Structures are given as C-alpha cells and as structure tokens.
Amino acid sequence: STKDAQQSGGPSLPSRVRVLVVGAGFAGLGTAIKLDEDGVTDFVVVDKGAGVGGTWRDNTYPGAACDVPSQLYSFSFAPNPDWSRSFSQQPEIHAYLERTAREAGVLDRFAFGVTVEDATWDETDRVWQVVTDHGTVTAEVLVTGSGGLSEPRLPDIEGIGSFGGRIFHSARWDHDTDLAGKRVAVIGTGASAIQIVPRLAETVGHLDVYQRTAPWIVPRQDRAYPALERAALRHVPGLQRLYRLGVFLARETYVPAFTAAPDIAKPAELMARANIRKGISDPALRQAVTPDFKLGCKRVLISNEYYPALAQDHVELVTDRIARVTPTGIVTADGTEREIDVLVVATGFHTTDQPIAHHIKGRDGRTLADVWREHGMTAYKGTTIAGFPNLFQIVGPNTGLGHSSMVFVIESQIRYIRAALAHLEEHGVATVEPRPEAQRRWNKRLQRRMQHTVWHQGGCASWYLDEHGRNTTLWPRSLFTLRRQLAGFDPAAYVATPQQHTTD
Ligand code: N01
Numbered sequence: 001s002t003k004d005a006q007q008s009g010g011p012s013l014p015s016r017v018r019v020l021v022v023g024a025g026f027a028g029l030g031t032a033i034k035l036d037e038d039g040v041t042d043f044v045v046v047d048k049g050a051g052v053g054g055t056w057r058d059n060t061y062p063g064a065a066c067d068v069p070s071q072l073y074s075f076s077f078a079p080n081p082d083w084s085r086s087f088s089q090q091p092e093i094h095a096y097l098e099r100t101a102r103e104a105g106v107l108d109r110f111a112f113g114v115t116v117e118d119a120t121w122d123e124t125d126r127v128w129q130v131v132t133d134h135g136t137v138t139a140e141v142l143v144t145g146s147g148g149l150s151e152p153r154l155p156d157i158e159g160i161g162s163f164g165g166r167i168f169h170s171a172r173w174d175h176d177t178d179l180a181g182k183r184v185a186v187i188g189t190g191a192s193a194i195q196i197v198p199r200l201a202e203t204v205g206h207l208d209v210y211q212r213t214a215p216w217i218v219p220r221q222d223r224a225y226p227a228l229e230r231a232a233l234r235h236v237p238g239l240q241r242l243y244r245l246g247v248f249l250a251r252e253t254y255v256p257a258f259t260a261a262p263d264i265a266k267p268a269e270l271m272a273r274a275n276i277r278k279g280i281s282d283p284a285l286r287q288a289v290t291p292d293f294k295l296g297c298k299r300v301l302i303s304n305e306y307y308p309a310l311a312q313d314h315v316e317l318v319t320d321r322i323a324r325v326t327p328t329g330i331v332t333a334d335g336t337e338r339e340i341d342v343l344v345v346a347t348g349f350h351t352t353d354q355p356i357a358h359h360i361k362g363r364d365g366r367t368l369a370d371v372w373r374e375h376g377m378t379a380y381k382g383t384t385i386a387g388f389p390n391l392f393q394i395v396g397p398n399t400g401l402g403h404s405s406m407v408f409v410i411e412s413q414i415r416y417i418r419a420a421l422a423h424l425e426e427h428g429v430a431t432v433e434p435r436p437e438a439q440r441r442w443n444k445r446l447q448r449r450m451q452h453t454v455w456h457q458g459g460c461a462s463w464y465l466d467e468h469g470r471n472t473t474l475w476p477r478s479l480f481t482l483r484r485q486l487a488g489f490d491p492a493a494y495v496a497t498p499q500q501h502t503t504d
Helices: 002-007 026-037 090-104 191-203 227-235 239-252 255-259 262-279 283-286 306-312 357-359 368-377 407-427 436-449 477-486
Strands: 016-022 043-047 108-111 116-122 128-130 135-144 166-170 183-187 206-210 313-319 323-324 328-331 338-339 342-345 392-394 429-434 496-497
Touching: 002 135, 016 026, 026 043, 026 090, 026 407, 116 313, 116 357, 135 407, 183 191, 191 206, 191 306, 227 342, 239 477, 255 262, 262 306, 306 313, 323 357, 357 368, 407 429, 407 477
Parallel strands: 016 043, 016 135, 043 108, 135 392, 166 342, 183 206, 183 342, 206 313
Antiparallel strands: 116 128, 128 135, 323 328, 328 338, 429 496
16 A cells, blocks of 8 residues: 555655646656646656656666757757757756756645556546556556657567576666677667667677668768857757757658658668668678668668668678577578577667557456557547546657657647546546547548558658558658647537536
C-alpha cells in the first residue's frame, strides 16, 4: 500500500487524484506544467525512471543527439536561448528538461521509481484504479505519456541468449563496459546505430556493423552557435521565435514528398547519394550502403560521420544475414563466424505493439492491446479511445512524425486535453469517451489518405507499419492540420456521462 511504500522509504503516492499522468518525458512534463498553470492542483506524474527526461534520460549511448533542430525541439513556452548547437546532443536536452521542470516548480508533483502495473476502469465509481508497485492510486482522469519509442525491442536471433560477452540495447547503454580496443558488433543501421557507429569507431579495436536494410542518410547541417549569435538569440526580442518559425516552415515543405508525390523527394535522394560518394570511396561498399527503396519510406537519417566511419579499415559492414549468435560471436548465413567481446543491439523499440496497452483495461474489462489486436492501433484524433473513458494518450496512434518535432505534436495534444478537462469542469460532466463511429470515421479518412504515402508506396518494410501492413504510427498531414484538429474539445464526437449527485 501507499503507507507501506512510505514506511519503506519509497516514493509517496496520493491515494486519489483528479489526474494521473504516466511518464515524465516531454509529454508528462509538459502536461504537469500546463495543469499547474491551469490551477489543477490535484495531479501526480509517475515514472519508473529516476528523473524527468523520458527518451532523453534513457538514451545515453555515445553520440546520442536529436535530428530535429534545437529551436524547434523544445517547448514553445520554455524557449532556450542557450542551445549550444543547431542540433542538440542528448546531455543538453536532458539538462534542458531538468531545468525546465525545476524552474516551473512542478517537481513535487512527480513520483519517480514508480512502475504502473495495471490501470483498470471502474465503471461503478467512474474512476481509473491504477495499480503501481508503490500502491494503488484512484484517478478520475488518466493521461499516458509513456512514449512510442520507450520499450527496447530485442532481436529474436537464435542463440542470442547464449552470448558470453557483454550485450546491451542502444537505449540501455552499459557505461561500465570499457570498449577501448575491444571487438564490438552493432546490430542495426537505424537512427540510433548511425549515431553510435562513428563514436565507437573512435575507441574500439574492431567494429562489425550488421546491416539488414541500408537506410537513406542525408547530410547533417549541424553547427555550433557562435557567441554573438547566442547573445542575439538571448537579447533580440522575437529572434528565437523567428528561428523556430523558420525551421518549422522549412520542415512542413517535406510533407508533400511523404504524403502525395514521393517523387518530390528525388533531390533529397540525390543529396543522399552524394553523401555516400563523399564518405566512401570503395565502389563495393558504396553499393552495399545504397538503399533499394524510396527515400522517406523509412525514417530519413542525417549524418556526416557514418559513411566515413564505415570506410575505416577496422570497421566492417556485414550485409550477410545473421544466422545465429554463439557464446563468442556472430555467425552469418554464409557460415562465417566473427568473434566479438561486446554486442550492441540497436534494433529499435516496441512501437505498434506497445507494452502499456497490455496494462490498461477499459469499461468492458478488455485491455487496450486486446481491442487493438482486433481493430489495429486506433484512437480518435490520436488521443482518446472508445471504451476507455477519461483516458488521454499523448503520442497515441498516428501522431508520430517523420519530418518534424514531436514536441509540437505533444503540445497540440496537451492543449486538447486541457480543453477536455475544462469541458468536464464547466458542464458538470464526469466522463467522456469518443463515440465509436467518430473514431471509425476519423481512422477511415486517415487510412484512405495513408494509401498514397511513401510509407506504403516506397517499397520498404518499417516500424511505421503494423502486422497488417497498416500505418498506425504516423500523422499523414501537415502540422497545421494537426494543430487545428486538436485546437478545441469537440463534445459532439463524445459520449458524456453527468456527474453523480449524492442525495443522502
Ligand atoms: O531503431 P529502428 P532506432 N536482425 O527501429 C535493425 C527515433 N530516434 O533505435 O531496417 C538484424 O529505426 C533494423 O533493420 P531493418 C527515430 O524516430 C531518433 O535506430 O528493419 N537487424 C534497423 O536497421 C527512429 O526512427 C534519433 O531491416 C535488425 C535497426 O535494427 C526511432 O527512434 C535517434 C533486427 C532498428 O532501427 C528508432 O530508431 C535515435 C534483426 N533481428 C532514434 N531487428 C534522433 O533524433 C532490427 N534490426 C537522431
């Protein structure tokens, strides 16, 4: 119980709150700050980690950095004139989030080291019963901000459990393992791997990079902000907003290339091919890293360092399929065994099969995972779900982006949630949940649009698509449209139940 937890020195949780928020990344922190601003005092944010930061707390691998420019990859309400570079690195983003939480004075609302085990809708009392490893909290409203890329996905490779050396996932970096001079393998060539590889190449003795699919990689236009520019960003009124707007608008020009006419992406493909030629001189290696699908179909990566790292003598790109892992190395389909001391799996996350969905039980007793297994991962406006009253998901289905800042999406959803809470307050409403037909209509329109995107037409397999081949992760329109859709609460799309009045 809560009392037991307090007695054992663990985090203390209130027994009942108006709002319980899961996750202390950009989503949970942003929600906390805005609830506080709205005068909602009765809420708690729980997170299984030790502090705020979410993905920027968990991903500490060497080279971790954001591929969205800093000015846009920050809260609109907490601008940071001190970014040191145009693309921030992980420690700086993590520090920004910690500072923002501290300065907003909301840290006392967070309970760290708390894992949510189950959240069950209680139809009698119309509340969520949220069972955690530190006791149960009754919440009238449940907001999940646990992220779409938070649960590492380990590869299902024969013998991987038998590996005798150190093995870890990119998002759970083992900083106690000294890699200097070691033989190291990295499995995967996604956004994480291409940042890790150049850093590892600097220290390890030998590096094998196991590539299943070659990604498209365009140059990274990263630069340090000179002192004068930083001073200007700090002191010239409106300058930072102007930078932000510039980055935002530039990125919106990518939308048509992804969603309507993939051939618009041709110039970017030319840039990516030039990036290969610049970084690699060996024709065979050039060929091996050249993608065989349309740019945009998978996440477009950015790096100036990855190709030159691969071209080094002590780095080998392995394109043969992995057959199995042995206690001492990796065997490929051609029978070659490459011995290693350390294995880094940069194989991504559970995206379309989110673990949290198995722990949320709706009105009819079924979990979100059960419901989604039947209909695919769907929600209304990416945020609310029929059968799950007073549940709001930040970064829910079809809210991910391939081109711009998730912070913009998160802030749009927080606005929507605040509007919903205000509606409940003002109209004496106890619960809201989307009408099934509203949710169906929303998703039908979305999936119709999806058919014409590069994610479906680009000739690749990616984590954007679920097991039925449906894209249930990405937003297929502009961010202007997303912001407009989430601008206010739309009660007509919802079933509402009035507050119960006790008459005794
Ligand atoms: O993961 P991924 P990630 N055997 O799923 C390969 C964000 N992010 O952690 O392409 C062999 O993209 C897999 O191969 P394939 C960003 O949204 C952002 O890199 O499926 N290989 C792929 O190469 C990103 O998209 C930033 O054929 C296997 C790789 O592992 C998302 O996070 C930085 C395999 C997984 O790539 C995830 O990126 C980092 C197997 N069994 C992450 N299983 C920035 O902002 C998987 N692979 C810079």
